[in-house]
Amino acid sequence: MEDNRSNTPSISPAAIVVAAVFIIVSAIGINWFTSFVPVVLPDQASAESKSVDELFYILVIIGGVVFFLIQGMLLISVIFFRARGDDRSDGPTYHGNPLLELIWTIIPSLVVVFLAVVSFNVWSQNSEPKAAVNMINGEEIAIKVTGARYAWTHTYETGRLDPDGDPIVINSGDALHTYIGQNVDLELRTQDVIHSYWVPAMRVKQDLLPGNPAAGGRPTEIRFTPIRVEGAQYPAEYPIVCAELCGDGHGRMRGTVVVYEDEQQFLEQFYDPAIHAILNPPADPVLRGEIVIQEYVCHSCHVLDSLGWTSRTGPSLNGIADRAGERVPGQSAEEYIVTSVWDAAAFLVPGYAEQMAQFGPDQPDTYQMDAEQLYSIVAYLCTQGEQSDCDLENSTTAIPEAIKTVFGLEVDITFGQGDGEATDAEV
Ligand code: HEC
Ligand SMILES: [Cu+2]
Known part of the structure; x- marks a missing residue:
């Protein structure tokens, strides 16, 4: 045919x-x-x-x-090679072509x-592992990153001790501070689900894997060395993004890499002032509380204008002191806030679910909070409002009493020589 x-x-x-x-x-x-x-x-x-x-x-x-x-x-x-007209016949047959x-x-x-x-x-x-990682003042230190829904926390284990013999650990919240040429080597751990630490400008991304917390979790590592970018102003900032869908707040799970021009600028603008602030905590519990509250992941769930927080998983903390006295009958404002932070489920703010993280002396890692830290956080929250229900004149007794009443713990309120200005670079 x-x-x-x-x-x-x-x-x-x-x-x-x-x-x-x-x-x-x-x-x-x-x-x-x-x-x-x-x-x-x-x-x-x-x-x-x-x-x-x-x-x-x-x-x-x-x-x-x-x-x-x-x-x-x-x-x-x-x-x-298409069929033309009303041609419905088969095409020619081919038997392969080796x-x-x-x-x-x-x-x-x-x-x-x-x-x-x-x-x-x-x-x-x-x-590949590098030699001389996380060098600060000629020594290697450990920099750890914790991912928790929905925030990053960076901690610098400085290897130094405070006068009480406790290790000095700098908590820089959602910011990683580094400098050009520093071989960064981060140890990553998650407190809940899988997250992924992604710094697009550094072209690095690494998952955080859940593991047995008692065994120290299952750390993963990420390594990079910042270099100079032509035309950039130093300190330069680059976003950290969570690249693993981890829940409804995943899109907010962001942070910043701050790159300083050299080690000197890093020491002057970040490291030394941070250590100074730890060694000289502000005597005023409110000033101290303003620093301490930012070391926790509270910002990942709450709105608070005075600190620039914008997350809406939990109720807004704007004006919290104005409402705290009326929340639970028979509870003072101090007692209510103290309870809210360590035992959030005791009273659920109407319209919100039992979603707040658990903080306290026995909680792991970045959720660990002692009575002194609670005291200063509550002192700070007590100032958030027009007509605070808290007894602001007597906060040094009212808040420790509230902590005693609710949790039976004594608070050591003797700390602090500093003024809260973390600018003095001599350590
Ligand atoms: C995982 C999200 C999440 C984190 C993290 C979180 N909270 Fe909450 N918070 C909530 C939710 C949800 C509520 C409302 C439900 C409830 O009352 O337990 C709440 C309620 C509160 C309340 C009561 C507010 C009111 O209007 O009565 C206070 C105070 C509070 N949180 C403080 C804090 C502080 C301080 C931190 C950090 C140390 C923090 N929260 C961290 C989710 C969170
Ligand atoms: Cu995440």
Whole structure:
């Protein structure tokens, strides 16, 4: 039977139009895609970022070539080899083509092997342990990150002791402070579900994995070395993002990497003042409370204008002192706030679920809070309102009494020589 389908391409004007549209749309698409480069690939702020970007470009180019090759051949087939008129007959039969099949098996295999080798190289280079990590004043220290729904907490184990012999640990909340050239090596732990610590500008991302808390959890590590970015103002700031959907507050689970120009600027503007503030806590419990409350994850669930908090999982703490006296009959404002922080479930604010984290002396890691810390947090919250229900004149006795009444604990209120101004750099 005569095969009436032509195997010789014939170019119709319509075919030329379709091909032209394909080329124009592809060109616009590529142009549109490259406009996202600054969003997808922000400033290269770490030593690791260059090789990661190179790998990314290799992947995009190979992927792009394959995409256009396949789409182009599809288009050519549709245009030139389509059935014409009311031709319903079968096309010619082909019985394989060993050469073609060899080519399209060998080339993709080579490409995949090439990508595997290149990717493995980049990964192993970038995650390799470095010597001299987290160097501060010529010593290695431990920097730990805790992820908890929905906040990051960074702690610096300074390796120094305060006059009481307790280790000095700086808690810098959701900010990681580092400097150009410091080999950062973070130990990551989660207190609840899986989170992922992602710093796009550093091109690093690492999951935090739940593990047995009694066994110290299941730490993971992340490593990078900040480099100078042309034209940046120092200290420079880069976002930290949670890259693992972890609940309704996942989108708010953000932080900041603050990169100082050199170790000196880091010491002057962050490290030394932080240690100074720990060694000289403000005598005024309210000033102290303002510092202490920011060391906890409260900001990840509450609104509080005076500290710039905007999260809405829990009720707003604006004007909390004005309401605290009327919340629970028979409870003073101090007693109510004291109870709210350590035993939130004792009274649920109408409209809110039992979602507040548990804080207290026996809680793990970043939820651990002693009576002195509670005292200063309550002193601070007592000032949040126009006509505070708290006995502000006598807070040094009223709050410790409330803690005694509710939890039976004595508060040591003898601390503090400082003025709360954490600016003095001599330590
Ligand atoms: C995981 C989210 C979450 C975190 C973290 C959290 N809270 Fe709450 N908080 C809530 C929710 C939800 C409520 C309302 C339900 C209730 O009363 O227990 C609440 C209620 C409160 C109340 C009572 C408010 C009122 O209007 O009566 C206070 C005070 C409070 N929180 C203080 C704090 C402090 C201080 C911290 C940090 C040490 C903190 N919270 C951390 C979710 C949170
Ligand atoms: Cu998260």
